[in-house]
Amino acid sequence: xxxxxxxxxxxxxxxxxxxxxxxxxxxxxxxxxxxxxxxxxxxxxxxxxxxxxxxxxxxxxxxxxxxxxxxxxxxxxxxxxxxxxxxxxxxxxxxxxxxxxxxxxxxxxxxxxxxxxxxxxxxxxxxxxxxxxxxxxxxxxxxxxxxxxxxxxxxxxxxxxxxxxxxxxxxxxxxxxxxxxxxxxxxxxxxxxxxxxxxxxxxxxxxxxxxxxxxxxxxxxxxxxxxxxxxxxxxxxxxxxxxxxxxxxxxxxxxxxxxxxxxxxxxxxxxxxxxxxxxxxxxxxxxxxxxxxxxxxxxxxxxxxxxxxxxxxxxxxxxxxxxxxxxxxxxxxxxxxxxxxxxxxxxxxxxxxxxxxxxxxxxxxxxxxxxxxxxxxxxxxxxxxxxxxxxxxxxxxxxxxxxxxxxxxxxxxxxxxxxxxxxxxxxxxxxxxxxxxxxxxxxxxxxxxxxxxxxxxx
Amino acid sequence: xxxxxxxxxxxxxxxxxxxxxxxxxxxxxxxxxxxxxxxxxxxxxxxxxxxxxxxxxxxxxxxxxxxxxxxxxxxxxxxxxxxxxxxxxxxxxxxxxxxxxxxxxxxxxxxxxxxxxxxxxxxxxxxxxxxxxxxxxxxxxxxxxxxxxxxxxxxxxxxxxxxxxxxxxxxxxxxxxxxxxxxxxxxxxxxxxxxxxxxxxxxxxxxxxxxxxxxxxxxxxxxxxxxxxxxxxxxxxxxxxxxxxxxxxxxxxxxxxxxxxxxxxxxxxxxxxxxxxxxxxxxxxxxxxxxxxxxxxxxxxxxxxxxxxxxxxxxxxxxxxxxxxxxxxxxxxxxxxxxxxxxxxxxxxxxxxxxxxxxxxxxxxxxxxxxxxxxxxxxxxxxxxxxxxxxxxxxxxxxxxxxxxxxxxxxxxxxxxxxxxxxxxxxxxxxxxxxxxxxxxxxxxxxxxxxxxxxxxx
Numbered sequence: 001x002x003x004x005x006x007x008x009x010x011x012x013x014x015x016x017x018x019x020x021x022x023x024x025x026x027x028x029x030x031x032x033x034x035x036x037x038x039x040x041x042x043x044x045x046x047x048x049x050x051x052x053x054x055x056x057x058x059x060x061x062x063x064x065x066x067x068x069x070x071x072x073x074x075x076x077x078x079x080x081x082x083x084x085x086x087x088x089x090x091x092x093x094x095x096x097x098x099x100x101x102x103x104x105x106x107x108x109x110x111x112x113x114x115x116x117x118x119x120x121x122x123x124x125x126x127x128x129x130x131x132x133x134x135x136x137x138x139x140x141x142x143x144x145x146x147x148x149x150x151x152x153x154x155x156x157x158x159x160x161x162x163x164x165x166x167x168x169x170x171x172x173x174x175x176x177x178x179x180x181x182x183x184x185x186x187x188x189x190x191x192x193x194x195x196x197x198x199x200x201x202x203x204x205x206x207x208x209x210x211x212x213x214x215x216x217x218x219x220x221x222x223x224x225x226x227x228x229x230x231x232x233x234x235x236x237x238x239x240x241x242x243x244x245x246x247x248x249x250x251x252x253x254x255x256x257x258x259x260x261x262x263x264x265x266x267x268x269x270x271x272x273x274x275x276x277x278x279x280x281x282x283x284x285x286x287x288x289x290x291x292x293x294x295x296x297x298x299x300x301x302x303x304x305x306x307x308x309x310x311x312x313x314x315x316x317x318x319x320x321x322x323x324x325x326x327x328x329x330x331x332x333x334x335x336x337x338x339x340x341x342x343x344x345x346x347x348x349x350x351x352x353x354x355x356x357x358x359x360x361x362x363x364x365x366x367x368x369x370x371x372x373x374x375x376x377x378x379x380x381x382x383x384x385x386x387x388x389x390x391x392x393x394x395x396x397x398x399x400x401x402x403x404x405x406x407x408x409x410x411x412x413x414x415x416x417x418x419x420x421x422x423x424x425x426x427x428x429x430x431x432x433x434x435x436x437x438x439x440x441x442x443x444x445x446x447x448x449x450x451x452x453x454x455x456x457x458x
Numbered sequence: 459x460x461x462x463x464x465x466x467x468x469x470x471x472x473x474x475x476x477x478x479x480x481x482x483x484x485x486x487x488x489x490x491x492x493x494x495x496x497x498x499x500x501x502x503x504x505x506x507x508x509x510x511x512x513x514x515x516x517x518x519x520x521x522x523x524x525x526x527x528x529x530x531x532x533x534x535x536x537x538x539x540x541x542x543x544x545x546x547x548x549x550x551x552x553x554x555x556x557x558x559x560x561x562x563x564x565x566x567x568x569x570x571x572x573x574x575x576x577x578x579x580x581x582x583x584x585x586x587x588x589x590x591x592x593x594x595x596x597x598x599x600x601x602x603x604x605x606x607x608x609x610x611x612x613x614x615x616x617x618x619x620x621x622x623x624x625x626x627x628x629x630x631x632x633x634x635x636x637x638x639x640x641x642x643x644x645x646x647x648x649x650x651x652x653x654x655x656x657x658x659x660x661x662x663x664x665x666x667x668x669x670x671x672x673x674x675x676x677x678x679x680x681x682x683x684x685x686x687x688x689x690x691x692x693x694x695x696x697x698x699x700x701x702x703x704x705x706x707x708x709x710x711x712x713x714x715x716x717x718x719x720x721x722x723x724x725x726x727x728x729x730x731x732x733x734x735x736x737x738x739x740x741x742x743x744x745x746x747x748x749x750x751x752x753x754x755x756x757x758x759x760x761x762x763x764x765x766x767x768x769x770x771x772x773x774x775x776x777x778x779x780x781x782x783x784x785x786x787x788x789x790x791x792x793x794x795x796x797x798x799x800x801x802x803x804x805x806x807x808x809x810x811x812x813x814x815x816x817x818x819x820x821x822x823x824x825x826x827x828x829x830x831x832x833x834x835x836x837x838x839x840x841x842x843x844x845x846x847x848x849x850x851x852x853x854x855x856x857x858x859x860x861x862x863x864x865x866x867x868x869x870x871x872x873x874x875x876x877x878x879x880x881x882x883x884x885x886x887x888x889x890x891x892x893x894x895x896x897x898x899x900x901x902x903x904x905x906x907x908x909x910x911x912x913x914x915x916x
Contacts, residue, residue: 089854091861092855092857092861092864093856095810095857096805096810097806098806099805102805130850133850133851235803292796295800296800297805298803299800299803326851326864326865326867328867335793338750339753342756342757342758342759344756345693345694345756346756347556347755347756348554348555352553392587392588392591392899393588393591395899395900396547396899396903396906398549398907402783403550403783406550406782406783406784407550407779407783407784409784409786410869411868438850441854442853444854445854445855448854448856
């Protein structure tokens with residue numbers, strides 16, 4: 001951030017005619033918990049060129065497009081750090097069931113009957129529409145058919161980090177771990193240069209991935225410089241079964257296999273012993289907190305405050321629409337904060353700024369992409385969202401960031417930009433054929449209902 | 459519900475021309491967890507005259523107004539069973555503070571500087587706008603200046619149950635307990651015959667109301683046939699201090715004073731010992747669960763599942779916008795269910811239908827108003843709301859009620875009726891001068907900010 005035009009002395013005349021200038025009533029700088037008032041963001045070729053007082057910006061820049069956010073808070077685009085996006089097609093298909101029954105009796109049989117390139121494409125497209133409308137500009141996905149997900153994300157104009165997903169079991173996408181890896185790496189090669197697309201290695205979970213495969217993944221992650229995104233200690237049964245099979249809790253095995261490190265992204269971590277928190281901190285591991293999904297599947301409540309106290313980076317994830325059932329990161333910031341306060345009986349924990357940081361800059365750091373994502377900073381991609389503060393649910397307003405986290409909902413998101421391209425403008429989603437997408441969703445509804453009628457559980 | 463026109467054989471010809479018929483794709487009958495498809499609700503003079511298959515309704519009734527809800531779920535208007543509605547003017551003024559500091563350093567000093575008839579009227583008016591838009595048709599309020607709140611609710615066209623609030627301390631509204639009671643009873647006499655207005659005795663809390671006053675309230679509640687609405691066991695400190703002052707926990711004292719019974723509505727009950735749950739069940743007491751507020755103020759998590767197992771009636775409340783910070787009962791149904799599942803590690807607890815029932819019929823039972831409120835039933839007031847299910851965030855749809863509780867948000871509420879009068883239609887709030895109300899909120903914002911600058915805390 002500069003108080004004078006950033007490019008004034010060094011840039012050519014053309015820099016005075018940038019693609020876009022956004023004049024914001026409030027601007028949240030998550031890198032230092034700083035609330036700027038009457039500041040403007042200048043965007044050129046998708047990136048942030050300058051951040052300066054609006055009075056100066058109006059004097060200095062003649063942009064091709066100007067957006068006035070008179071009554072708004074502009075904040076970095078939210079990052080959903082754990083999704084199975086395509087499962088938006090299975091939202092609500094198995095509510096009020098415990099996690100292992102949910103998986104074994106409903107989700108897995110339905111997936112085995114339905115999952116395909118087409119399912120993944122259509123489901124991801126639908127999830128992108130929902131997430132963009134709610135201020136999410138990047139999601140970190142773990143699913144099958146990453147080519148299909150990449151196509152959907154690019155069509156939606158959304159940033160996606162796709163999992164090179166690996167399981168030992170045969171499925172509709174691949175036959176065994178080697179096949180998953182082979183196909184995933186092929187997708188990586190096809191897509192990783194695309195500005196909207198990135199990758200993680202995504203071993204499904206300790207209970208579904210063998211030692212040998214974890215070792216192979218570890219090598220690949222180092223070779224390709226990719227994070228490792230995996231489910232970790234989601235529920236008690238899984239830990240108990242792992243103890244029976246491997247003689248240790250999952251985290252201990254991952255440590256032994258050399259998987260832990262700053263590239264490690266463990267999702268859920270609902271059950272952690274004190275020494276496991278120490279281990280995670282010691283290795284510089286990262287966690288993703290999915291509070292709604294953890295509650296809804298009866299898995300428990302991750303010890304967010306303890307993990308923060310240990311200095312571990314934490315981002316927020318929705319998990320899939322089949323277990324949440326909203327792909328709503330703004331709601332997760334609120335829920336995560338409220339849970340930490342309530343469980344620890346300390347209302348000062350996980351305050352508004354910290355939550356916003358977890359959902360933006362800290363998530364970008366976890367993905368190893370803080371140089372280009374996660375905050376409104378000169379040089380980064382212009383991934384931003386705004387909420388309108390002058391509504392009957394948000395007036396009066398004393399602290400815009402506290403309003404964003406505790407008072408607002410995704411319904412208040414008015415504008416979303418990804419790489420400087422408007423994806424939502426005055427609450428209207430752009431770049432989407434809504435009727436077409438609804439019809440596709442209805443088509444899948446019929447297919448799923450047919451499967452349920454065939455009692456796909458058996 | 460009748461499969462034939464209810465009034466066909468007994469009613470005069472005029473009954474075939476009712477005020478309103480609503481044709482709904484889905485209709486939630488909370489009295490028996492029954493989902494009707496393609497059913498219609500017939501409304502005459504504010505009450506439900508008939509409920510029948512839409513095909514029959516179209517044949518039989520020629521209504522003055524017809525509403526087609528082709529893609530919607532129609533459900534009973536939500537009941538917010540615990541509010542301090544006027545505090546919408548203080549939303550976000552004291553976030554991330556522990557409860558007693560929140561109260562003593564911010565809320566009470568601000569209230570003492572600002573609360574008046576005008577404050578209560580304007581704040582309640584704003585709260586009504588927010589609640590109606592989110593599908594809430596009735597709220598159970600505890601605040602000062604009930605005449606002001608009644609006026610605001612009637613202007614908004616919303617149903618309000620107002621507290622005859624009692625504290626021992628002098629405040630802007632009254633000087634001592636006798637004065638509170640005197641003024642409250644005067645308001646009761648002025649307003650209780652109004653179809654939109656009801657009353658509760660509302661002793662603030664065991665720690666702020668003396669034995670003598672509780673006894674007086676108990677007598678009055680019996681004389682006026684009103685429920686007793688009070689804060690109960692909200693946090694640890696309050697229970698510990700009560701133990702020091704009275705030598706017992708608050709519930710035990712209330713029992714001794716004879717306050718417990720089916721007319722008793724205890725709010726929060728975040729901390730309950732097993733024998734206290736037994737006592738509450740034994741006396742037929744009712745509870746209000748305010749999960750978001752309890753978490754946010756660091757009070758804890760009420761044992762909803764245990765309380766349900768004991769057979770206690772439970773409704774849901776938001777508490778005030780200063781501690782929630784949303785007056786969003788739909789969000790509370792989701793949060794309460796998720797918390798019960800997560801805390802007990804049992805995803806089957808507090809399923810979708812049960813949550814919807816708590817927020818509607820059970821709340822009406824708790825208020826002693828189940829004969830006229832809480833479900834879509836012939837003879838009751840036509841207090842109803844609808845969500846639109848064919849959106850990109852809710853398609854596909856397998857279970858409309860599970861979608862309502864787990865997937866939808868108040869942003870999906872499309873229609874709201876109170877006593878058959880439309881208050882929200884296709885998401886547009888009626889009966890409200892939005893610009894005027896926003897200006898009023900801004901005025902109060904300036905006054906609150908002035909108080910904060912004067913360091914009202916000291």
